[in-house]
Amino acid sequence: MGILTSMFTAVTGLSSYGNAMGVIGNNIANVGTAGFKSSRATFSDLISSSMAGGAGSDQIGLGVYLNDVQTNFSQGSMTTTGNTFDLAIDGNGFYLVRNPSGASFYTRAGQFKVDSVGQVVDASGALLQGYQADTVGNITSTIGGITLTSSAVPPQSTSTATILGNLNANATAPTAAFATTDTTSYNFSTGMTFYDSLGNSHQMQLYFRKTAANAWGVYSQIDGGAATAQTNMTFNASGAVTAGGTQTITAALTNGATTPQSISVNLASLTQFGAASGVQSQTQNGYSSGTLDRISVDKEGKVMAQFTNGQTRALAQVVLSRFTNPDGLANVGDNHFLETVESGAALAGAPTVNGLGRVLSGTVEQSNVDLGKEFVDMIITQRAFQANSRAITTSDEMLQELVNLKR
Numbered sequence: 001m002g003i004l005t006s007m008f009t010a011v012t013g014l015s016s017y018g019n020a021m022g023v024i025g026n027n028i029a030n031v032g033t034a035g036f037k038s039s040r041a042t043f044s045d046l047i048s049s050s051m052a053g054g055a056g057s058d059q060i061g062l063g064v065y066l067n068d069v070q071t072n073f074s075q076g077s078m079t080t081t082g083n084t085f086d087l088a089i090d091g092n093g094f095y096l097v098r099n100p101s102g103a104s105f106y107t108r109a110g111q112f113k114v115d116s117v118g119q120v121v122d123a124s125g126a127l128l129q130g131y132q133a134d135t136v137g138n139i140t141s142t143i144g145g146i147t148l149t150s151s152a153v154p155p156q157s158t159s160t161a162t163i164l165g166n167l168n169a170n171a172t173a174p175t176a177a178f179a180t181t182d183t184t185s186y187n188f189s190t191g192m193t194f195y196d197s198l199g200n201s202h203q204m205q206l207y208f209r210k211t212a213a214n215a216w217g218v219y220s221q222i223d224g225g226a227a228t229a230q231t232n233m234t235f236n237a238s239g240a241v242t243a244g245g246t247q248t249i250t251a252a253l254t255n256g257a258t259t260p261q262s263i264s265v266n267l268a269s270l271t272q273f274g275a276a277s278g279v280q281s282q283t284q285n286g287y288s289s290g291t292l293d294r295i296s297v298d299k300e301g302k303v304m305a306q307f308t309n310g311q312t313r314a315l316a317q318v319v320l321s322r323f324t325n326p327d328g329l330a331n332v333g334d335n336h337f338l339e340t341v342e343s344g345a346a347l348a349g350a351p352t353v354n355g356l357g358r359v360l361s362g363t364v365e366q367s368n369v370d371l372g373k374e375f376v377d378m379i380i381t382q383r384a385f386q387a388n389s390r391a392i393t394t395s396d397e398m399l400q401e402l403v404n405l406k407r
Helices: 002-029 371-404
Strands: 039-045 064-071 078-080 087-090 094-098 104-107 127-133 139-145 160-166 188-195 201-212 215-222 233-235 241-243 246-251 261-266 278-284 292-297 302-307 312-318 320-322 330-333 336-338 347-349 358-361 363-365
Touching: 002 039, 002 064, 002 371, 087 094, 139 312, 160 188, 188 278, 201 246, 215 246, 292 358
Parallel strands: 087 363, 160 261
Antiparallel strands: 039 064, 078 363, 087 358, 094 104, 094 127, 094 320, 104 336, 127 139, 127 312, 160 278, 188 201, 201 215, 215 233, 233 241, 246 261, 292 302, 302 312, 320 347, 330 336
């Protein structure tokens, strides 16, 4: 009977719009949840029946059902926090996290923290995944949980050094015999710190004594000890080095470090111009041991460790994943999504590569819930629910009229 059918049809409306109100309520409840992605309810009509047994204008619908709950993956607004491991994705991609049992999930919620053993985890304890670095900081293709190192960086002994500068072409050749204590016996000197195999620092002093036009004698001194004559240097008429551009300095150490220590000093870029002698820059490749000082994360997702000895080393690089159809991901709670057949397989990569977004450290992506839209949807859903309730009431009154006809 059509009247009974209308009642059951309206019941489908009550059920569908009741569920839709649940979706709206969930969105509003998570307006403050970082990285939350809002959802919307979509409806479809139920298969209709035909009064005449065929198709056409005499078909009567049987109601409505909740066809799908679609997730809106549009980006939320960004808020600066200053916390290093508050990580926001500016653009496409999801973080890959794994729970302690090894199950993989994907999330846009970037509020991570460091646990008691140095692992970077999210609020549920799932480990943030990244490309692992080798012992010298080179990023590899191996994916694993990001863990902050607590070990010290071992020292590196100095083996090479470079000095850029100028020797005054107008200098006068000294007449006094060379002596490190007599400043009139040389024209210029410069010092440099170097490190032994134990990380101890030492002082190397180089002395330059003009011997003739375009010719200079070079002497070295280690830790204030006796001076050693090095290879003489010569320059051409343009002020460029023609000989003695590489000096091999040998340091005899007595403190238990590797000895003798040989240091190749590159002087090939020294010039001899008619200007005051001086050093523009000098570098060497050694350093002392160091402990972890602080951590930073750059826009490419590289987790960089700065050590007390001034060295910087990559520990890992955050992995981002993208999907052919992100709408096919299954929401499993805790701001986690699960890969499904509909979403397609995850395509992992480094941030800023192959269409993946960049990582913003010290920033949180907020919920993308639009409260204004949710309130409008709430009103529409409420009115639809009321209308279906009224349809049931009206159908009931019509049935009552039919019953009364039997009197």
